[in-house]
Amino acid sequence: MSDKKEIIEIKHLGKTFGKNEVLKDINFSINEGDVTCIIGASGSGKSTMLRCINLLETPTSGEILFKGNDITKEKNVAAYRAKVGMCFQSFNLFSNMTALKNCMVGPMKVLKKSKQEAEQDALFFLTKVGMAPFIKAKPKQLSGGQQQRVAIARALAMHPDVLLFDEPTSALDPQMVGEVLEVMKTLAKEGLTMIIVTHEMAFARDVSNHVVYMQDGVIWEEGTPQEIFGNPQKQETKDFLSRFINM
Amino acid sequence: MNSFLLAGSLPPDFFGRILFILKNYGVSMAKGAGTTLLIAIVGTLIGCVIGFIVGLIQTIPINPNDSVAKKILLKIVNIILKIYVEVFRGTPMMVQAMFLHYGAMLLLNLHMDMWTSAFVIVSINTGAYMAETVRGGIFSVPLSQTEGAKAIGMTHVQTMLNVILPQALRNIMPQIGNNLIINIKDTCVLSCIGVVELFFTSKSVAGTYYTYFETFTITMVMYLIMTLFFSWLLRFFEKRMDGPAEYDLATTDTLAYTSGTLSDPRKDFVDDRHLSDAPHAGEDNMNNTRR
Numbered sequence: 183m184s185d186k187k188e189i190i191e192i193k194h195l196g197k198t199f200g201k202n203e204v205l206k207d208i209n210f211s212i213n214e215g216d217v218t219c220i221i222g223a224s225g226s227g228k229s230t231m232l233r234c235i236n237l238l239e240t241p242t243s244g245e246i247l248f249k250g251n252d253i254t255k256e257k258n259v260a261a262y263r264a265k266v267g268m269c270f271q272s273f274n275l276f277s278n279m280t281a282l283k284n285c286m287v288g289p290m291k292v293l294k295k296s297k298q299e300a301e302q303d304a305l306f307f308l309t310k311v312g313m314a315p316f317i318k319a320k321p322k323q324l325s326g327g328q329q330q331r332v333a334i335a336r337a338l339a340m341h342p343d344v345l346l347f348d349e350p351t352s353a354l355d356p357q358m359v360g361e362v363l364e365v366m367k368t369l370a371k372e373g374l375t376m377i378i379v380t381h382e383m384a385f386a387r388d389v390s391n392h393v394v395y396m397q398d399g400v401i402w403e404e405g406t407p408q409e410i411f412g413n414p415q416k417q418e419t420k421d422f423l424s425r426f427i428n429m
Numbered sequence: 430m431n432s433f434l435l436a437g438s439l440p441p442d443f444f445g446r447i448l449f450i451l452k453n454y455g456v457s458m459a460k461g462a463g464t465t466l467l468i469a470i471v472g473t474l475i476g477c478v479i480g481f482i483v484g485l486i487q488t489i490p491i492n493p494n495d496s497v498a499k500k501i502l503l504k505i506v507n508i509i510l511k512i513y514v515e516v517f518r519g520t521p522m523m524v525q526a527m528f529l530h531y532g533a534m535l536l537l538n539l540h541m542d543m544w545t546s547a548f549v550i551v552s553i554n555t556g557a558y559m560a561e562t563v564r565g566g567i568f569s570v571p572l573s574q575t576e577g578a579k580a581i582g583m584t585h586v587q588t589m590l591n592v593i594l595p596q597a598l599r600n601i602m603p604q605i606g607n608n609l610i611i612n613i614k615d616t617c618v619l620s621c622i623g624v625v626e627l628f629f630t631s632k633s634v635a636g637t638y639y640t641y642f643e644t645f646t647i648t649m650v651m652y653l654i655m656t657l658f659f660s661w662l663l664r665f666f667e668k669r670m671d672g673p674a675e676y677d678l679a680t681t682d683t684l685a686y687t688s689g690t691l692s693d694p695r696k697d698f699v700d701d702r703h704l705s706d707a708p709h710a711g712e713d714n715m716n717n718t719r720r
Contacts, residue, residue, distance in 0.1 A: 238576055240493060257494060264582025274577030278595045280676075287591055288581035319676040333577075340581050 186213035195244035206399045217370045219386035220379045222396035228379040236266045267337030267345040273329040275321040281332045282317035285339045307335040327358025347378040383426045387411045395419045446643045454634045461630030469612040472551025480559020517557035523618035530622040562604045566597035606663035610656045
């Protein structure tokens with residue numbers, strides 16, 4: 183792990199909403215090719231931290247270094263976000279566009295690719311997530327799992343350096359969870375750098391190589407899945423994990 | 430005296446008088462209706478453009494990282510736009526017409542002809558209403574759409590043009606229709622600056638024979654036909670915007686092409702032609718890709 187290149191480094195990150203301190207002095211780093219799972223109870227600040235990484239939330243204090251540059255002082259936020267993909271809990275597909283257009287609009291408008299090139303690329307990634315037959319469908323005509331897979335294809339079509347997942351399976355039924363996790367597993371194997379906020383402990387244990395446990399806006403423990411799931415050091419981590427009996 | 434004599438030539442019954450008016454003045458009333466429509470449609474269109482521009486500017490977000498100059502400029506522009514909206518939404522169009530057409534003539538020595546005045550007044554009046562409508566339309570699009578667009582690196586303008594406005598436009602279509610219909614009716618106040626539209630013509634016709642009931646029956650029906658037609662037309666546009674309720678699964682051709690062979694897809698097609706005898710060859714291909 184140490185010989186890999188660092189891609190994201192978070193230093194003393196803090197975020198407050200009014201008087202509510204959601205993130206307190208967060209420090210950790212991500213290497214290229216890492217699959218990092220962030221686990222913890224709801225309200226522990228996982229999603230806020232993830233949203234800070236692509237600046238959907240503006241951090242109150244601290245630094246986020248992306249390839250060495252502090253992006254909290256970045257003027258061209260859009261250009262940075264184009265390199266960091268994001269998949270949301272509620273998919274957030276553009277409801278005025280078909281599945282295919284959803285995956286083409288970013289490459290065409292942001293990356294200025296030609297229509298033909300964008301379409302080929304979009305079809306490639308839609309095929310990869312198993313959604314090629316549904317290219318003509320509008321988001322509301324698709325099931326949750328299908329929408330999430332299109333959303334993943336949309337993010338991939340931007341060829342991001344890092345892909346962030348904000349509880350991608352929380353709004354899905356068990357069968358759909360399976361189809362989305364399957365896609366994510368494939369991406370992990372291909373070496374895509376991913377940061378995943380999830381409640382799927384089995385997935386975190388089997389697929390990730392870096393697990394972060396958060397509680398009350400603080401990172402309590404981080405390490406390899408073996409360390410966190412096999413031999414957690416803190417009592418809080420043990421308590422949290424003990425609730426997932428079927429692991 | 431003159432009108433009394435003329436009235437003598439009028440048929441005695443209601444429908445007879447209606448036919449008489451239509452025969453003698455139908456063309457000029459139709460011309461008046463044409464003027465009404467022209468002003469209403471052009472005014473609504475320009476008003477929509479103004480409304481979109483104003484609504485868009487008012488919803489530009491201010492980021493903490495923006496320069497001070499940008500923040501101040503935006504603040505000033507927003508105040509001006511707010512005054513525009515409140516003034517033109519909060520005063521009667523008839524008063525605005527008098528104020529601009531005659532007032533501008535005296536104050537600024539600006540001689541606008543009747544047509545220019547008419548278009549300007551209806552446009553800026555509609556623009557003030559549309560600005561608020563567009564603002565509402567933009568807020569009606571869920572925040573998740575903006576976040577989805579931001580997350581793939583779109584700028585504010587790109588997000589607006591590609592994601593938010595198309596959805597906002599669909600949401601405010603009923604209100605645009607409302608505005609058009611209101612404008613068809615309300616252009617009649619422009620008769621006060623001498624625009625010869627349907628109401629002006631009707632009043633002249635009615636006055637000539639003292640046939641207010643008959644003439645305005647015709648006028649009512651003409652207004653109603655115009656408004657009913659446009660409310661039907663706008664419903665039709667709304668349906669068109671919604672697109673088909675169903676979708677087709679992609680054909681196997683597209684998939685064969687995308688499954689990424691370097692060879693010419695047409696050549697594959699010729700080579701595999703014998704496969705077309707096999708039942709559900711297409712479905713198999715599709716399922717393979719899904720796995």
